[in-house]
Amino acid sequence: MATQSIAERAVEVLSLADANPPEAFAVATALAAEATDAGDVHGEAMALRALGLAARNIDEIDRSVDALERGVALARSLDDIELVAQIQTTLGPTLLYAGRSEDAISVLRSAIAALEGVDRAKALSQLGGVMARMTRFPEAASLLEQAVQEIEAAGDDEWLAHVLTNLGLVHAYSGDTRKAERNTLRAQALYHRLGHDSSVGILTHNLGFIAMRDGRVGEALQHFRTAEDALSELGQALGELLTDHCEALMLAGLYTDAMAVAQRCVGVMRDSNMEVGLAEARLMLSHAAFLAGEYETARLAAAEAQGSFIEQERPGWAAHAEFSGLRAAASLGAAVDQRHAMDVADRLEAGQMRLASLAARVIAGRIALDHGNTEVARSALESAAAARRSRRLDLRVNAWTAEAMLRRAENDSRGTLSALRSGMRAVEDLGGSLGSTDARLGVQAMATELMDLALDVNLDRGPQAASEWIERIALRDLDFRPVSPDPVPELEEALARLRDAASELRSAELESSSVASLQAEVTRQVASIRRVRIGTDDLGDSKEVLRRAQLRLADGALVQWGISGDRIVAVVTTSRRRRVVECGSSALVTDRLDWLRFQLLRVARHATDSSRSDEAADAAQVAAAELSAVLLAPLRIAEESVVLAPPRSLLGVPWNLMPGLLDASVSVVPSVRSWLRATLAPPRSIPALVVAGPDLDGAEDEVDALRRVLPDPSLLNGRAASVTGVKSSLDGTGTAHLIAHGSVAPENPMLSSLRLADGPLMLYDLEDLANPPSTVVLSACDSGRVATGKLAGVGIATALLGLGVRSVVASTTVIPDSAATKDLMVRLHSEMRELPAAEALRKAYESLDEGPESLLLRGFVAFGA
Numbered sequence: 001m002a003t004q005s006i007a008e009r010a011v012e013v014l015s016l017a018d019a020n021p022p023e024a025f026a027v028a029t030a031l032a033a034e035a036t037d038a039g040d041v042h043g044e045a046m047a048l049r050a051l052g053l054a055a056r057n058i059d060e061i062d063r064s065v066d067a068l069e070r071g072v073a074l075a076r077s078l079d080d081i082e083l084v085a086q087i088q089t090t091l092g093p094t095l096l097y098a099g100r101s102e103d104a105i106s107v108l109r110s111a112i113a114a115l116e117g118v119d120r121a122k123a124l125s126q127l128g129g130v131m132a133r134m135t136r137f138p139e140a141a142s143l144l145e146q147a148v149q150e151i152e153a154a155g156d157d158e159w160l161a162h163v164l165t166n167l168g169l170v171h172a173y174s175g176d177t178r179k180a181e182r183n184t185l186r187a188q189a190l191y192h193r194l195g196h197d198s199s200v201g202i203l204t205h206n207l208g209f210i211a212m213r214d215g216r217v218g219e220a221l222q223h224f225r226t227a228e229d230a231l232s233e234l235g236q237a238l239g240e241l242l243t244d245h246c247e248a249l250m251l252a253g254l255y256t257d258a259m260a261v262a263q264r265c266v267g268v269m270r271d272s273n274m275e276v277g278l279a280e281a282r283l284m285l286s287h288a289a290f291l292a293g294e295y296e297t298a299r300l301a302a303a304e305a306q307g308s309f310i311e312q313e314r315p316g317w318a319a320h321a322e323f324s325g326l327r328a329a330a331s332l333g334a335a336v337d338q339r340h341a342m343d344v345a346d347r348l349e350a351g352q353m354r355l356a357s358l359a360a361r362v363i364a365g366r367i368a369l370d371h372g373n374t375e376v377a378r379s380a381l382e383s384a385a386a387a388r389r390s391r392r393l394d395l396r397v398n399a400w401t402a403e404a405m406l407r408r409a410e411n412d413s414r415g416t417l418s419a420l421r422s423g424m425r426a427v428e429d430l431g432g433s434l435g436s437t438d439a440r441l442g443v444q445a446m447a448t449e450l451m452d453l454a455l456d457v458n459l460d461r462g463p464q465a466a467s468e469w470i471e472r473i474a475l476r477d478l479d480f481r482p483v484s485p486d487p488v489p490e491l492e493e494a495l496a497r498l499r500d501a502a503s504e505l506r507s508a509e510l511e512s513s514s515v516a517s518l519q520a521e522v523t524r525q526v527a528s529i530r531r532v533r534i535g536t537d538d539l540g541d542s543k544e545v546l547r548r549a550q551l552r553l554a555d556g557a558l559v560q561w562g563i564s565g566d567r568i569v570a571v572v573t574t575s576r577r578r579r580v581v582e583c584g585s586s587a588l589v590t591d592r593l594d595w596l597r598f599q600l601l602r603v604a605r606h607a608t609d610s611s612r613s614d615e616a617a618d619a620a621q622v623a624a625a626e627l628s629a630v631l632l633a634p635l636r637i638a639e640e641s642v643v644l645a646p647p648r649s650l651l652g653v654p655w656n657l658m659p660g661l662l663d664a665s666v667s668v669v670p671s672v673r674s675w676l677r678a679t680l681a682p683p684r685s686i687p688a689l690v691v692a693g694p695d696l697d698g699a700e701d702e703v704d705a706l707r708r709v710l711p712d713p714s715l716l717n718g719r720a721a722s723v724t725g726v727k728s729s730l731d732g733t734g735t736a737h738l739i740a741h742g743s744v745a746p747e748n749p750m751l752s753s754l755r756l757a758d759g760p761l762m763l764y765d766l767e768d769l770a771n772p773p774s775t776v777v778l779s780a781c782d783s784g785r786v787a788t789g790k791l792a793g794v795g796i797a798t799a800l801l802g803l804g805v806r807s808v809v810a811s812t813t814v815i816p817d818s819a820a821t822k823d824l825m826v827r828l829h830s831e832m833r834e835l836p837a838a839e840a841l842r843k844a845y846e847s848l849d850e851g852p853e854s855l856l857l858r859g860f861v862a863f864g865a
Helices: 002-019 021-038 041-057 061-077 081-097 101-114 117-133 137-154 157-174 177-194 197-213 217-233 241-252 255-271 275-291 295-311 315-332 338-350 354-370 374-389 393-409 413-433 437-458 463-478 489-510 516-533 542-552 586-605 610-631 672-680 699-707 723-730 796-802 819-832 837-845 852-857
Strands: 557-564 567-574 578-585 641-645 665-668 688-692 714-716 735-739 753-756 759-762 775-779 807-811 860-864
Touching: 002 021, 002 041, 002 157, 002 197, 021 041, 041 061, 041 081, 061 081, 081 101, 081 117, 081 275, 101 117, 117 137, 117 157, 137 157, 157 177, 157 197, 177 197, 197 217, 197 241, 217 241, 241 255, 241 275, 255 275, 275 295, 275 315, 295 315, 315 338, 315 354, 338 354, 338 374, 354 374, 354 393, 374 393, 393 413, 393 437, 413 437, 437 463, 437 557, 463 542, 463 557, 463 567, 463 578, 463 641, 463 672, 542 567, 542 672, 557 672, 567 586, 567 610, 578 586, 578 610, 586 610, 586 852, 610 852, 641 672, 665 837, 672 796, 672 860, 688 699, 688 723, 699 735, 699 819, 714 723, 723 759, 735 819, 775 796, 775 819, 796 807, 796 860, 807 837, 819 837, 819 852, 837 860
Parallel strands: 557 641, 641 665, 665 860, 688 714, 688 735, 735 775, 775 807
Antiparallel strands: 557 567, 567 578, 753 759, 807 860
């Protein structure tokens, strides 16, 4: 009776191992000791199985393997073939986590051969999970679908939830995110009914992974945070769940945050002896650190990852880690041997990792040129340039960069320009083929070297060439595809297939698998997307856009700036002529802009202390004058209507504070194309919408005042001002006025937001607006600010323009929650009945009194038409 009692209790603990792993681990440990003392071999084997599963679920992989192998040995000593097989179904996946993949497959195949009925189906599902982990997705899907049918027929909800979980992930990896989400939600509902809180948390994480695969990065990050909070409260180690979170953060551009998550992941993997996961986590840390500009961290992590991959006999991963280390070392300015870089490139090429191979050759060529070694440079760059006719757009970008570098080194001006033009076409095609904003932003990092070289070459070729290239470069990551009022199913399907094929291609490259068919699939989907998108923008090429824009200037002026190193050059265009003007130092502009922002913040903080507020206001005006002296004074602009197309990093400057623009009507745009597109769009003012977010003392007064000047506006405040409610109401609105606290995410502007009743309204939330408003006024602090660094130029205002909004009025500074703000907004809307936004804002400023508060209110900028 005692023996049977221990076995039964072990079965109960086995169920507990998924629902509450820490508690199951403690109970199973005690139960195994009790069985040993009692001489109950069968009960001990059962307890060791429960102990092994619980240990695995808290990332104690070595202890899990030890317990399960002991359990198998005890079952064999009893000649209990069925018990051996049952324990093997738990041991197999654990061996995979320990880096013993072939042993895992062998153990599970042995179990399947010995089992029947539902137990065999469970073993099939375990083998399917292992195949999925090894990226053998077709085999995994077949095994799991067979297991689902058999387990569902047997009515075992716990195992059905487990298999559906794995099947959901396989569908996600295979590209069918709808099936993936459906299976995952079904599994989550089963676990919730069973009371398995840990599994519910893991499936919340899986929903985040699926959203990430589908390009819904903001949604993915929210799922990850929710899952990690829930699992931490349950005392469960997060393990490889952090890997997906890190990848989503990198995709979103939150590189510093991604690096922190990667470091946590490395620590968890190391502490739990998950060697396979640890090596991959270190490589992930290297990628995140490189993107964050922490090159030494990136170099060290890559070296550690490379060593582990070599030990694990994973040559494709090892070569990729070596490249990551090489790239980081080159960015550090370390003495990198160009021949070593070429050797790395050759090994990457042998592993079919073409993109990394080309990047390594470009690095080798640049280093060789810096050292005057023209022969090595020519060999490296010619080899990289050979891919310039590849069907893969990402390869062509790097290849044309190499070709341009080579031609310039040979003083071949015509060849250099030809290569730059071809490279730009590849960048534009690649950027246009990607679906979500975060994916398009990723083109920037790939194209940086090409863009910098292009600008440097063309600034001295006269006003027409300088203007065209400044415009082309401005479009590389800021010219968002206009949103169509009608969904395009073919486009969405092609984008989904492209994301899936590209992700699968990356996995195949790392494992040195055959990638030719996947490369062809990516090429097919890009071509399909380009076919669907033809005709969405009929404004013509950059030369035609500039010609049409010049015709629309009338008595106004258009200013474009380009930055090459520390040099700022402007092109001033009027309806009559175009001229190039040398401006000052970009370093000085950055310094003075930072000082201006600091002083404006002081003005806001000391609003109740007149002496300190006045002092800060005086300092801010001095900084604004110094900025104007560099950026505007050399231009000698006399026109009252000015369109500014500044460098990406300067889009969020409080331009209306500049002495040279105090009496001008100023429109700020991310590109000339975006301005032309906005001016051609017919304005509409109705229906009107006013949204009031929480915790703003003056919001109600502003709402009441706006009711008198806007045409019968709809009102959302209190609980009605929710993210879902506001998104729904914005669709189809003519004029929208949003009163809310603004929040800027400097490293990823796509996470910049307006605070509503139930949380932040992020840019990601706005991307699927089918019919965006014509005009948006953001009565929110910093709503006109943009990111700097790698994602410079993207912010709430510029993104809204890209999504099809004609005019955006937003603040580039902190704004006071006061009657003055309300009065300015009322005057603005009154003037916009008859005037464009920029002219209306200029007229509204005439009503401002002198003083520090008025200085802050001049931080409002009109973006667009």
